[in-house]
Amino acid sequence: MLRKLHGLPGLVAALFLVVLATSGVVLSVVPTLERSAATVPAAGELSVADLAEHVVANYPGTEQIARSLSGEVVVYYSRDGQPGADRVNPLTGKGIAPYQPSAWFRWVKNLHRSFLMDDAGRILAGVLAALMVLICLSGAFLLARRLGGWKAMLRPIAGSGSPRIHAELARFAVIGLLLSALTGSYMSAVRFGLLPEGTITELSFPAEVSGGTPAPAGSLSALKSVDVNELRELVFPYPDDPMDVYSLSTAQGSGFVDQATGELLQYQPRSAGSKFQHWMARLHTGEGLWWLGLILGLAALTVPMLSFTGLQIWWQRRSSAISLGESASIEAADTVILVGSEGNTTWGFAKDLQNKLNQAGKKVHCAPMNDLAEHYPQASVLFILTSTYGDGDAPSSASQFIARLEHFQADDGLKFVVLGFGDQQFPKFCQYAQDVDTALRSKGLKQMHPLTRIDRGSATQFQEWGEAISERMGIPLALTHNPAPAVTSEFELVERVDYGVAVNAPTSILRFKPVKSERKLWQKLLFQNRQNLPDFEAGDLFGVAPPGDRAARFYSLASSASDGILEICVRKQTHGICSGYLHSLKPGDRISGFIQKNPGFRPAGGATPIILVGAGAGIGPLAGFIRKNTERNPMYLYWGGRNPQSDFLYRPELGCYLDDHRLTGLSTAFSRSAEKNYVQDAIIADEPALRQLVEAGAQILVCGGRDMASGVRQVFDSILKPLNLDVEELRNDGRYLEDVY
Numbered sequence: 163m164l165r166k167l168h169g170l171p172g173l174v175a176a177l178f179l180v181v182l183a184t185s186g187v188v189l190s191v192v193p194t195l196e197r198s199a200a201t202v203p204a205a206g207e208l209s210v211a212d213l214a215e216h217v218v219a220n221y222p223g224t225e226q227i228a229r230s231l232s233g234e235v236v237v238y239y240s241r242d243g244q245p246g247a248d249r250v251n252p253l254t255g256k257g258i259a260p261y262q263p264s265a266w267f268r269w270v271k272n273l274h275r276s277f278l279m280d281d282a283g284r285i286l287a288g289v290l291a292a293l294m295v296l297i298c299l300s301g302a303f304l305l306a307r308r309l310g311g312w313k314a315m316l317r318p319i320a321g322s323g324s325p326r327i328h329a330e331l332a333r334f335a336v337i338g339l340l341l342s343a344l345t346g347s348y349m350s351a352v353r354f355g356l357l358p359e360g361t362i363t364e365l366s367f368p369a370e371v372s373g374g375t376p377a378p379a380g381s382l383s384a385l386k387s388v389d390v391n392e393l394r395e396l397v398f399p400y401p402d403d404p405m406d407v408y409s410l411s412t413a414q415g416s417g418f419v420d421q422a423t424g425e426l427l428q429y430q431p432r433s434a435g436s437k438f439q440h441w442m443a444r445l446h447t448g449e450g451l452w453w454l455g456l457i458l459g460l461a462a463l464t465v466p467m468l469s470f471t472g473l474q475i476w477w478q479r480r481s482s483a484i485s486l487g488e489s490a491s492i493e494a495a496d497t498v499i500l501v502g503s504e505g506n507t508t509w510g511f512a513k514d515l516q517n518k519l520n521q522a523g524k525k526v527h528c529a530p531m532n533d534l535a536e537h538y539p540q541a542s543v544l545f546i547l548t549s550t551y552g553d554g555d556a557p558s559s560a561s562q563f564i565a566r567l568e569h570f571q572a573d574d575g576l577k578f579v580v581l582g583f584g585d586q587q588f589p590k591f592c593q594y595a596q597d598v599d600t601a602l603r604s605k606g607l608k609q610m611h612p613l614t615r616i617d618r619g620s621a622t623q624f625q626e627w628g629e630a631i632s633e634r635m636g637i638p639l640a641l642t643h644n645p646a647p648a649v650t651s652e653f654e655l656v657e658r659v660d661y662g663v664a665v666n667a668p669t670s671i672l673r674f675k676p677v678k679s680e681r682k683l684w685q686k687l688l689f690q691n692r693q694n695l696p697d698f699e700a701g702d703l704f705g706v707a708p709p710g711d712r713a714a715r716f717y718s719l720a721s722s723a724s725d726g727i728l729e730i731c732v733r734k735q736t737h738g739i740c741s742g743y744l745h746s747l748k749p750g751d752r753i754s755g756f757i758q759k760n761p762g763f764r765p766a767g768g769a770t771p772i773i774l775v776g777a778g779a780g781i782g783p784l785a786g787f788i789r790k791n792t793e794r795n796p797m798y799l800y801w802g803g804r805n806p807q808s809d810f811l812y813r814p815e816l817g818c819y820l821d822d823h824r825l826t827g828l829s830t831a832f833s834r835s836a837e838k839n840y841v842q843d844a845i846i847a848d849e850p851a852l853r854q855l856v857e858a859g860a861q862i863l864v865c866g867g868r869d870m871a872s873g874v875r876q877v878f879d880s881i882l883k884p885l886n887l888d889v890e891e892l893r894n895d896g897r898y899l900e901d902v903y
């Protein structure tokens with residue numbers, strides 16, 4: 163719902179919003195330009211009387227002096243019967259230049275206010291401003307949900323590509339955009355009478371005027387008592403009409419001034435409503451608040467990019483949407499599958515399950531979890547397949563599920579199974595699936611099979627779960643869904659470096675070049691994936707299926723697309739089909755593969771010190787991070803191998819990285835050498851230095867086998883103890899990341 167509230171207005175209004183925002187950016191510099199050209203006297207330095215005296219000395223035919231909120235003073239005068247207007251220096255009253263408002267800015271203002279279409283355009287601009295309020299608010303809620311609550315709004319944002327850019331820009335700009343949209347909506351609502359206007363009472367001409375001989379403007383007491391910075395406008399009396407008066411308008415109110423006595427007549431302070439309206443306009447335009455104008459302009463500058471990335475996200479989501487096969491009705495279904503998904507990948511698994519159950523003769527009803535019915539009269543099994551989002555929260559298609567469960571009537575014969583989809587990198591791995599499992603049990607439903615968690619869409623884990631369910635239900639259920647994108651790219655092996663044969667740990671660094679083929683124009687326009695030149699970062703995963711096998715295996719990437727090479731570091735497993743296949747490749751051989759993003763495993767960036775820990779082939783992504791560290795931020799590597807003569811992976815590269823300071827420090831440990839050390843020992847040896855780094859905000863990234871990762875966690879727990887910290891706490895702050903296999 164929240165996503166629709168955000169996306170739909172965005173899609174409908176994107177183009178108009180870009181026009182509004184771009185013209186807003188141009189207008190946002192006006193207050194700064196005006197302010198830089200204006201001379202603003204210090205408070206108390208110059209009164210309106212002084213200003214009038216200086217101006218009249220230079221412009222004897224002065225009719226009006228106007229001062230903008232930016233401090234620009236313009237005198238309107240008549241000379242030899244001809245009207246004129248000059249910008250003047252308030253301190254001297256001397257003219258600076260003829261006053262000529264910019265025709266270009268006027269055109270942009272018209273475009274911004276009304277799309278150059280008068281009232282119809284103004285109404286459209288008002289509606290767009292209101293839509294923008296909706297987009298900003300729903301976007302802020304989505305962002306808070308994604309980051310794990312309002313308190314976590316400043317947390318590093320995981321992810322990459324358009325979703326990450328969209329979220330980063332939105333976080334930066336949302337307050338500015340919301341302010342512009344709210345004030346713009348208010349101004350439109352007032353203009354079209356939807357909100358009351360702040361009353362500005364028209365002053366009637368004073369009944370009693372002295373009619374005496376006019377005194378010089380500089381001597382009039384009412385003008386002397388007003389600081390020039392308060393002035394809005396001073397209209398001079400008609401020459402040779404002793405019964406006429408000065409009309410004075412200031413920030414506080416307006417009134418008349420007797421030209422002979424200097425007395426203030428019929429003064430009217432501004433009403434609270436008028437002040438409010440005035441401030442809303444200032445907060446929208448930044449008039450007189452040049453710094454705010456620039457902030458609002460910067461925020462508006464993000465709108466074209468937000469629209470573009472928003473459109474890309476929508477398109478990607480649409481492209482990955484799964485159309486479900488025929489679904490039995492709620493009344494007729496003997497099996498129900500409910501799906502909780504945000505990015506649609508879980509639907510692919512659900513569809514496979516539904517197809518296989520159909521093939522086994524079941525009548526399956528499949529729906530989003532939010533569509534939980536009150537009763538499934540014929541159903542004996544309820545499958546829940548759900549992902550987890552935010553910080554252990556429900557994905558959007560399951561957000562109402564727990565609430566709806568209150569009204570659910572379960573038959574005695576109904577059993578349930580929960581299958582969670584998540585990512586082990588997140589501290590609350592498959593937490594929502596766990597919550598659903600608990601909620602169903604507390605509701606009194608019987609579990610048919612224990613909760614199972616699938617990590618990063620593993621086809622193998624899904625298949626294994628299918629086998630277990632198959633046994634429970636007594637039906638064949640060969641689940642084969644592999645969420646790999648249908649489109650793979652071709653890669654050619656250009657180089658391999660082999661290590662570790664002598665210590666029974668054959669490990670190769672394999673470097674591939676993508677085989678190029680250009681995208682067609684329509685594919686580019688429709689934001690289609692680059693078919694053969696995928697975008698990837700070190701730490702993302704490379705999916706490869708060995709010949710004759712549909713299930714892909716994943717290898718952490720040791721390079722980024724910008725390196726121009728796709729690099730993986732693969733240890734040949736005993737009986738490993740895929741690792742054996744990769745190890746058999748010779749330069750010139752081609753393979754097909756695809757990229758799976760792994761946004762949860764990336765160094766924080768900026769000056770944050772990074773501690774990299776790995777063992778064996780786990781060095782792959784870590785080497786990729788170091789290669790990318792061209793800004794020479796502090797980066798330390800702790801790595802464990804078997805023997806320095808045989809499997810010191812990346813030895814020459816690491817030497818170069820140390821020399822050119824992409825790597826700040828390197829500690830190694832070898833288990834089959836004289837020292838017989840593991841990476842944990844190398845970490846303990848540097849305990850005080852590491853503690854200091856963590857105290858200074860360091861982030862730790864660990865890559866390698868499960869046992870090594872668990873040992874490293876224990877060691878860090880003990881190192882962190884004196885700081886009253888532990889790995890779990892760092893993990894919650896995104897400062898302890900693992901890529902474990």
Ligand SMILES: Cc1cc2nc3c(=O)[nH]c(=O)nc-3n(C[C@H](O)[C@H](O)[C@H](O)COP(=O)(O)O)c2cc1C
Nearest residue numbers: 503504505506507508549550554584585588591592
């Ligand atoms: C912003 C974001 C937050 C996530 N939070 C969690 C989480 O807290 N726990 C977890 O196990 N997985 C988390 N994941 C991983 C997803 O649950 C996982 O990728 C899942 O397969 C997505 O399925 P879906 O595309 O059907 O929504 C998160 C993913 C993203 C992009």
